[in-house]
Amino acid sequence: xxxxxxxxxxxxxxxxxxxxxxxxxxxxxxxxxxxxxxxxxxxxxxxxxxxxxxxxxxxxxxxxxxxxxxxxxxxxxxxxxxxxxxxxxxxxxxxxxxxxxxxxxxxxxxxxxxxxxxxxxxxxxxxxxxxxxxxxxxxxxxxxxxxxxxxxxxxxxxxxxxxxxxxxxxxxxxxxxxxxxxxxxxxxxxxxxxx
Amino acid sequence: xxxxxxxxxxxxxxxxxxxxxxxxxxxxxxxxxxxxxxxxxxxxxxxxxxxxxxxxxxxxxxxxxxxxxxxxxxxxxxxxxxxxxxxxxxxxxxxxxxxxxxxxxxxxxxxxxxxxxxxxxxxxxxxxxxxxxxxxxxxxxxxxxxxxxxxxxxxxxxxxxxxxxxxxxxxxxxxxxxxxxxxxxxxxxxxxxxxxxxxxxxxxxxxxxxxxxxxxxxxxxxxxxxxxxxxxxxxxxxxxxxxxxxxxxxxxxxxxxxxxxxxxxxxxxxxxxxxxxxxxxxxxxxxxxxxxxxxxxxxxxxxxxxxxxxxxxxxxxxxxxxxxxxxxxxxxxxxxxxxxxxxxxxxxxxxxxxxxxxxxxxxxxxxxxxxxxxxxxxxxxxxxxxxxxxxxxxxxxxxxxxxxxxxxxxxxxxxxxxxxxxxxxxxxxxxxxxxxxxxxxxxxxxxxxxxxxxxxxxxxxxxxxxxxxxxxxxxxxxxxxxxxxxxxxxxxxxxxxxxxxxxxxxxxxxxxxxxxxxxxxxxxxxxxxxxxxxxxxxxxxxxxxxxxxxxxxxxxxxxxxxxxxxxxxxxxxxxxxxxxxxxxxxxxxxxxxxxxxxxxxxxxxxxxxxxxxxxxxxxxxxxxxxxxxxxxxxxxxxxxxxxxxxxxxxxxxxxxxxxxxxxxx
Numbered sequence: 001x002x003x004x005x006x007x008x009x010x011x012x013x014x015x016x017x018x019x020x021x022x023x024x025x026x027x028x029x030x031x032x033x034x035x036x037x038x039x040x041x042x043x044x045x046x047x048x049x050x051x052x053x054x055x056x057x058x059x060x061x062x063x064x065x066x067x068x069x070x071x072x073x074x075x076x077x078x079x080x081x082x083x084x085x086x087x088x089x090x091x092x093x094x095x096x097x098x099x100x101x102x103x104x105x106x107x108x109x110x111x112x113x114x115x116x117x118x119x120x121x122x123x124x125x126x127x128x129x130x131x132x133x134x135x136x137x138x139x140x141x142x143x144x145x146x147x148x149x150x151x152x153x154x155x156x157x158x159x160x161x162x163x164x165x166x167x168x169x170x171x172x173x174x175x176x177x178x179x180x181x182x183x184x185x186x187x188x189x190x191x192x193x194x195x
Numbered sequence: 196x197x198x199x200x201x202x203x204x205x206x207x208x209x210x211x212x213x214x215x216x217x218x219x220x221x222x223x224x225x226x227x228x229x230x231x232x233x234x235x236x237x238x239x240x241x242x243x244x245x246x247x248x249x250x251x252x253x254x255x256x257x258x259x260x261x262x263x264x265x266x267x268x269x270x271x272x273x274x275x276x277x278x279x280x281x282x283x284x285x286x287x288x289x290x291x292x293x294x295x296x297x298x299x300x301x302x303x304x305x306x307x308x309x310x311x312x313x314x315x316x317x318x319x320x321x322x323x324x325x326x327x328x329x330x331x332x333x334x335x336x337x338x339x340x341x342x343x344x345x346x347x348x349x350x351x352x353x354x355x356x357x358x359x360x361x362x363x364x365x366x367x368x369x370x371x372x373x374x375x376x377x378x379x380x381x382x383x384x385x386x387x388x389x390x391x392x393x394x395x396x397x398x399x400x401x402x403x404x405x406x407x408x409x410x411x412x413x414x415x416x417x418x419x420x421x422x423x424x425x426x427x428x429x430x431x432x433x434x435x436x437x438x439x440x441x442x443x444x445x446x447x448x449x450x451x452x453x454x455x456x457x458x459x460x461x462x463x464x465x466x467x468x469x470x471x472x473x474x475x476x477x478x479x480x481x482x483x484x485x486x487x488x489x490x491x492x493x494x495x496x497x498x499x500x501x502x503x504x505x506x507x508x509x510x511x512x513x514x515x516x517x518x519x520x521x522x523x524x525x526x527x528x529x530x531x532x533x534x535x536x537x538x539x540x541x542x543x544x545x546x547x548x549x550x551x552x553x554x555x556x557x558x559x560x561x562x563x564x565x566x567x568x569x570x571x572x573x574x575x576x577x578x579x580x581x582x583x584x585x586x587x588x589x590x591x592x593x594x595x596x597x598x599x600x601x602x603x604x605x606x607x608x609x610x611x612x613x614x615x616x617x618x619x620x621x622x623x624x625x626x627x628x629x630x631x632x633x634x635x636x637x638x639x640x641x642x643x644x645x646x647x648x649x650x651x652x653x654x655x656x657x658x659x660x661x662x663x664x665x666x667x668x669x670x671x672x673x674x675x676x677x678x679x680x681x682x683x684x685x686x687x688x689x690x691x692x693x694x695x696x697x698x699x700x701x702x703x704x705x706x707x708x709x710x711x712x713x714x715x716x717x718x719x720x721x722x723x724x725x726x727x728x729x730x731x732x733x734x735x736x737x738x739x740x741x742x743x744x745x746x747x748x749x750x751x752x753x754x755x756x757x758x759x760x761x762x763x764x765x766x767x768x769x770x771x772x773x774x775x776x777x778x779x780x781x782x783x784x785x786x787x788x789x790x791x792x793x794x795x796x797x798x799x800x801x802x803x804x805x806x807x808x809x810x811x812x813x814x815x816x817x818x819x820x821x822x823x824x825x826x827x828x829x830x831x832x833x834x835x836x837x838x839x840x841x842x843x844x845x846x847x848x849x850x851x852x853x854x855x856x857x858x859x860x
Contacts, residue, residue, distance in 0.1 A: 012414060013410055013414045013415070014338070016410050016414060017337060017406055017410040020406045020409060020410065021406055023440065024402060024440050024444045025444070027440070027441055027444040027445065028444040028445075028447060028448055031444060031445045031448040031449070031478065031481075035448070035452065035463065035474065035478070038471055039463070039469060039471060039474070042462075042469030042471065043469060044462070044467070046469075119455075119459060119460075120459070120461065120462070121468075123462040123463065123465075123468060123471065126455070126456075126469075127463065129461075130455060130461070130463075152833075161835075165832075
């Protein structure tokens with residue numbers, strides 16, 4: 001077996017493994033969505049989503065996250081062209097957009113908490129904070145991962161193994177985008193319909 | 196509600212044992228750990244332990260470590276069972292037995308938790324690590340480093356459960372910790388938190404193993420091994436790992452939500468404020484029922500290998516066996532509600548789940564018949580693994596019929612939470628899972644130790660288990676029908692339960708003798724290892740690839756990766772050679788194998804800190820643990836020299852030496 005055959009076989013394993021991991025994360029979110037669906041009417045005398053959600057913020061969050069998926073794609077295209085500068089630039093843009101998304105989300109959370117509607121208020125708010133917060137936590141992990149990989153690109157260049165890692169990160173990032181579309185629809189749009 | 200202010204969280208001196216029973220448990224744990232450490236020091240084995248075992252990324256060694264830990268946990272949880280049996284045999288009328296209610300509750304919670312997560316799962320992952328890569332003709336699993344992390348996370352789960360004996364207490368809320376009992380209001384101590392974090396961490400380890408093994412089976416089969424040529428054990432592992440991937444994220448979520456309720460005052464499962472406690476029961480069983488099949492499917496795989504080998508015939512109905520396995524995988528997600536027909540979901544829902552429960556018995560029945568037809572007209576050798584199989588068929592069929600009975604909602608309303616149920620699921624899990632893995636360990640033992648286990652003591656162990664089991668659980672079926680509920684720590688003499696409970700206690704004692712026989716079996720076998728040495732690599736006249744390697748298997752598994760063109764490739768080779776086919780000289784090539792790494796162990800230690808901090812609300816400890824885990828992963832990712840290479844020449848030398856000592860020429 002030639003050495004290139006060995007490395008090729010090696011690459012296909014982690015890629016399959018990462019797809020399977022993403023699927024398990026999908027099941028994790030599915031469980032949280034199910035929980036939310038069971039609890040979202042249980043406001044226990046507290047506010048419902050209809051009273052709480054500010055759709056303008058949510059629209060901004062959605063557009064920012066979708067754009068960040070696009071810039072992440074541009075970064076990957078640049079990486080495959082072996083263009084280190086462009087790769088770093090587009091990942092930097094993706095990172096900034098991710099931060100902006102988190103900032104809006106945390107502002108929304110903070111607003112709910114200071115107006116007395118924290119996760120302790122009702123089953124509905126527990127499920128809301130946990131579902132949306134888990135997505136936010138994933139975004140935070142993705143951002144930390146992005147910083148580490150950008151540092152590695154800067155230090156080591158676009159080697160084969162770095163491109164593999166960037167591919168995993170971009171799969172992760174697009175996956176979070178898809179999850180957000182569900183959150184946008186099931187939590188916020190559904191919540192905007194009068195109960 | 197949250198005591199994050201203090202540096203040590205909720206931890207203080209009162210967490211140490213305050214009464215004789217807990218102190219006894221604590222002394223056993225501490226004494227056991229200190230004893231092992233003293234032995235290691237006395238025999239100067241620390242370095243050996245570190246280099247050969249703790250830091251090894253060899254799947255075979257990781258597999259053996261899983262099995263050793265599981266065996267120790269079998270003794271621990273078995274002791275719990277003996278205490279419960281004693282309590283129920285004597286705690287009647289004016290006598291209140293040996294345990295108070297609180298201890299009794301902790302003990303049955305720990306017994307169930309440990310038996311499922313750390314004995315069943317441990318034996319399963321151990322055997323998969325040992326056998327699956329060999330059976331697909333591979334040198335390793337897909338992600339050896341991840342494999343080591345999985346093991347250490349499993350070990351942290353074990354450590355936390357046992358630590359609860361020394362520091363604090365364990366959950367008294369049953370092995371699945373139903374709310375609202377497991378909520379902070381009714382279980383204010385750290386017991387439930389120990390339960391949560393032990394399973395959370397071990398569960399993440401299982402999830403990683405699932406990803407690892409599934410990738411291995413899909414990507415690393417040797418040349419010529421199409422899916423329909425895989426050994427049955429590999430098929431069942433593939434099914435079980437598919438279930439792990441779908442089911443374990445649900446467990447992770449469920450445990451996290453319970454912890455959020457308890458620690459951050461959320462209302463997922465609380466009795467008030469919009470919580471829904473039945474959602475917990477649904478979620479935990481959406482994981483829990485597939486979990487039963489996760490445990491039993493690979494055991495079915497073991498039986499398929501054992502029956503074919505010891506009947507000297509190829510497995511009957513291979514294709515139907517594959518389809519039966521995948522039917523079970525698919526159906527196992529459609530029966531979870533039968534664990535709580537009494538929830539009040541209504542006749543339609545109960546009927547659906549009742550019917551699905553009966554349907555899932557069909558593919559299992561297919562398997563039983565296939566095994567029996569494999570034996571039909573075979574030249575059966577009744578070695579110990581085959582005895583475990585015969586015991587399994589008898590008990591599992593009876594337990595299965597009891598299960599179909601319980602699957603009828605109208606009957607379940609009578610028997611819900613009775614000892615009839617306890618008897619049913621013990622019949623399934625002891626005969627299906629434990630007997631299966633005992634058969635597997637006995638069957639494959641010579642492959643890894645280089646010598647066979649003593650047959651005489653194996654036989655004693657089997658009969659003790661079999662007779663003990665019938666005596667211990669037969670009475671529970673009857674008691675259940677008489678109305679005895681599970682988890683009783685005391686009952687009135689007028690109920691007439693006591694004679695049956697005494698019989699059950701005697702049965703448990705006989706099982707304990709069986710476990711002693713198993714320990715003696717290992718001891719006697721090691722002492723007589725020179726007579727029982729396996730010099731051929733093929734002690735049972737096996738059929739699948741693993742038997743073509745020398746015993747014990749060299750660290751590289753196969754010097755030359757095999758090529759197969761039939762379902763029982765080694766059997767075919769032996770037949771061809773007997774017919775005079777020429778032996779081609781092997782063509783050696785250089786190979787790469789993973790180097791040892793201690794990072795998996797370090798990640799384990801750090802996860803222990805995360806868990807311990809979360810249990811006792813010591814925020815800084817969890818934070819340090821988490822950051823260290825990230826740091827350790829980074830260190831590993833930046834290490835480009837994780838493999839060592841063996842030249843073709845060196846490999847040839849090693850192979851010739853191994854084959855001269857114990858291998859098929």
